[in-house]
Amino acid sequence: MFNLIKMNLYRMTHAVSTWVIAIVTVLYAFLQFGALKLMMDDPLHMFDGGAVSILGMDNVTGVDTVTNFLQNSNVLIIFAVFVVIFANAEQKCGFDKNIIGITQHRWKHTVARWLSAVIGVTALILLGYGIMFGLSALFINHFTLGSVAAIARSFGLMYMGMVAFSAVFFFFTTLFKSSAGGIVASLVISLGILNLIEKLLDLLTKKFISNPRFLPSDFFFDNAYMTFDHAGAGTKAILGFVAICAVYAIISMGASMLLQQRRDVK
Amino acid sequence: MEEYILETDNITKKYGAIIAVDHVSIHLKRGEIYGLIGRNGAGKTTLLKMLAGLAKPTEGSYRIFGESEKKTAKLRDRIGVLVESPGLIPNISAMENMKLQALMLGMNDEAFLLELLHDVGLGNTGKLAVRKFSMGMKQRLGIAIALVGHPDLLLLDEPINGLDPQGIVEIRELIERLSKERHITIMISSHILEELSKIATRYGIIHHGQIIDEFTHQELLRRCSERIELRPSDATRAVTVIEGMGIRDFKVLDNSIIQIFERLDDSGEIVLELAKNNIKTLNIAVKNEALEDYYLSITGGADVARRA
Numbered sequence: 001m002f003n004l005i006k007m008n009l010y011r012m013t014h015a016v017s018t019w020v021i022a023i024v025t026v027l028y029a030f031l032q033f034g035a036l037k038l039m040m041d042d043p044l045h046m047f048d049g050g051a052v053s054i055l056g057m058d059n060v061t062g063v064d065t066v067t068n069f070l071q072n073s074n075v076l077i078i079f080a081v082f083v084v085i086f087a088n089a090e091q092k093c094g095f096d097k098n099i100i101g102i103t104q105h106r107w108k109h110t111v112a113r114w115l116s117a118v119i120g121v122t123a124l125i126l127l128g129y130g131i132m133f134g135l136s137a138l139f140i141n142h143f144t145l146g147s148v149a150a151i152a153r154s155f156g157l158m159y160m161g162m163v164a165f166s167a168v169f170f171f172f173t174t175l176f177k178s179s180a181g182g183i184v185a186s187l188v189i190s191l192g193i194l195n196l197i198e199k200l201l202d203l204l205t206k207k208f209i210s211n212p213r214f215l216p217s218d219f220f221f222d223n224a225y226m227t228f229d230h231a232g233a234g235t236k237a238i239l240g241f242v243a244i245c246a247v248y249a250i251i252s253m254g255a256s257m258l259l260q261q262r263r264d265v266k
Numbered sequence: 267m268e269e270y271i272l273e274t275d276n277i278t279k280k281y282g283a284i285i286a287v288d289h290v291s292i293h294l295k296r297g298e299i300y301g302l303i304g305r306n307g308a309g310k311t312t313l314l315k316m317l318a319g320l321a322k323p324t325e326g327s328y329r330i331f332g333e334s335e336k337k338t339a340k341l342r343d344r345i346g347v348l349v350e351s352p353g354l355i356p357n358i359s360a361m362e363n364m365k366l367q368a369l370m371l372g373m374n375d376e377a378f379l380l381e382l383l384h385d386v387g388l389g390n391t392g393k394l395a396v397r398k399f400s401m402g403m404k405q406r407l408g409i410a411i412a413l414v415g416h417p418d419l420l421l422l423d424e425p426i427n428g429l430d431p432q433g434i435v436e437i438r439e440l441i442e443r444l445s446k447e448r449h450i451t452i453m454i455s456s457h458i459l460e461e462l463s464k465i466a467t468r469y470g471i472i473h474h475g476q477i478i479d480e481f482t483h484q485e486l487l488r489r490c491s492e493r494i495e496l497r498p499s500d501a502t503r504a505v506t507v508i509e510g511m512g513i514r515d516f517k518v519l520d521n522s523i524i525q526i527f528e529r530l531d532d533s534g535e536i537v538l539e540l541a542k543n544n545i546k547t548l549n550i551a552v553k554n555e556a557l558e559d560y561y562l563s564i565t566g567g568a569d570v571a572r573r574a
Contacts, residue, residue, distance in 0.1 A: 007369040014358045094353030095363075098411055099370050101319030102342045264321035 004103070004112035005119075012086060012120050021082045025124045028078060029131040032068050036060055037140055059142035062133070062151035063231045069129050070158035071226065073190035079162060080169045080186030082124065083117045087173040087182065100265050107257035114170050114253060121166050125159060154230040157241060161225040164245040164252075168221065171252035174259050177266075189222045198223055221248045270332070271296050271419055271451040272317065277326035279312050279475075286312040288475035289326065294419075294453060294468075299445050301466030302455040305565060309475035310455040311350055314423045317453070318347040330419065343371055346417030346450075348425055352408025356397035360388050360407050363396060367414040379414065385443075386410045387436055401428030406437065413444070420444065422454045426461055438465050459561040473565045488517075490560050494526040494533050495553050499546035507543050511536065 012018050040060060069075065090096040090113075100106055136143050145151075173182035188194050201216035217223045224244045233241065272294040279287040287309045294300050304310045315321040317328060319342055323335075330338045330345070354363050364379040383389045386406040391399075396407065405425055412420060422441075426434045442465055444450045456462050462469065469486060471479040481489065498504035501522050508516060508524065513536075515527040526536070530552060537547045 003370050003372045007366050010362075010369055011355060011366055014355075014362055016357050089355070090353075093355055094351060095355055095366070097318075097320060097349050097353040098347060098367060101347055102345065102370070102415070104340055104342065262322075264315070 008116035017085045025128040029128040033132045033135040060140050061146040063154045065133050066154040076190040083166045083169045084173045084179045084182030088179045107261045110257045110260040157230045160245050164249040167249040167252035171256045174256040274328040277323045280324040299466045300453045301462035301469045304472035308472045344418045346412030346420045348408040348412045349423045352404045354396045359393045360391045367411045371415045382410045402433040420452045497549040
């Protein structure tokens with residue numbers, strides 16, 4: 001397993017796509033910093049009849065930078081593209097034929113590839129978030145760090161979500177044996193198409209059940225991630241979020257491992 | 267008892283209603299170069315994929331290094347594989363592709379990797395990305411990657427595909443060297459019998475997923491050598507007559523055709539001697555088949571070619 005991870009990391013660091021995505025992540029960090037700074041320096045005035053509401057921020061905290069960087073559909077697309085390209089590269093060029101037959105348990109390839117993808121996503125998050133956090137701390141006048149523990153908690157929870165997302169994208173890539181499958185899945189999630197379906201299911205549920213205890217959208221990971229109040233959530237909500245991350249990651253990886261183990265290599 | 271590096275027992279692979287490999291039983295002894303010959307779509311690649319652990323047999327079983335399929339999993343790093351087109355990461359160099367394989371096998375011997383690259387004639391490719399390689403260079407790199415783990419068994423699927431004549435000679439010499447110097451047992455597939463005849467020590471002809479004939483290199487030479495081929499009215503009695511004439515180098519096919527490999531100028535005398543013993547000669551000819559003609563005759567390709 002360790003050798004497989006070493007091989008995957010070597011492949012990752014030598015792939016052009018990795019460095020392109022690293023550059024995109026850095027650009028994204030700059031853009032997110034720019035958006036934060038704009039909201040501070042030039043808040044958007046919205047007129048609603050006679051009233052004026054201001055869409056802006058009084059100050060930026062460390063936790064805000066986490067929200068701004070990670071709880072965002074754009075970053076989801078970037079990391080989805082990274083995971084999907086990385087997961088599919090060996091199969092696409094046929095390199096998997098050199099290595100899969102040699103390994104005693106084929107599922108180890110899936111686990112090693114996913115763990116390597118997670119290492120890659122972690123590096124990209126640290127790179128992008130580090131840049132955005134640094135820029136915010138340096139150039140936003142009303143930046144207050146706030147509680148380091150709160151930042152760590154928010155970051156940890158959102159990071160956990162990203163890891164689970166990577167497993168989901170990994171599964172779609174394995175299932176369809178193509179980058180297209182994973183990319184379409186990421187777009188369906190990040191462009192809100194899945195969210196629309198969830199809302200429709202919620203409406204249908206409410207139509208047939210009065211005051212339902214749970215709504216279908218409660219069980220959809222994208223909804224759980226995007227709407228999760230990582231800064232203010234209580235223990236119960238945090239446990240619920242961790243559980244849904246774990247369930248999605250375990251099911252996605254379990255299914256991917258099973259597919260790898262049972263399928264012939266084409 | 268002979269030691270078989272690889273043996274299959276009625277191994278079969280079905281894809282829905284299509285039977286790609288149909289109850290194939292072959293045996294490879296240590297140090298052999300086994301040439302698997304068949305047309306495109308005959309089942310060569312599917313058979314090699316099963317042996318390489320890339321596809322699961324639908325029926326039957328196989329043993330590698332004397333171990334059953336399940337136990338074989340632990341020994342798979344002793345098998346080098348080049349199936350279909352070489353699986354290479356296109357944006358990195360030959361050496362980096364080799365390193366990937368080495369890392370997976372837990373090896374870290376760059377000098378050995380460079381030696382392998384030199385062996386296949388790619389020692390001077392430096393940092394050139396593999397996507398810029400010719401087909402022949404890619405094939406050679408595929409073989410080098412298959413050799414990274416010091417394999418005892420090498421499964422090569424059409425390794426001379428896309429190679430120019432010089433490249434074919436180099437790969438042939440490399441395979442012979444691997445067999446002689448490193449004592450690697452090699453199974454090599456091709457649809458070109460002529461090429462395999464220069465290196466293989468034993469052959470299997472696969473047709474519509476079935477092994478329809480197996481023979482040694484000596485047998486191949488014999489089958490393609492000049493001979494008298496006769497069809498007597500009674501083959502059993504004819505054998506007695508032929509032996510009585512002092513002929514020893516002959517063979518009976520299907521209990522009806524006799525192939526005689528000596529005294530090729532004495533066909534008239536043989537017919538007379540048979541006639542004296544009341545045996546009719548229904549057909550007699552001196553034959554000398556080219557390898558490809560021989561191959562076509564046993565796979566029915568000649569008929570196809572004629573119809574076309």
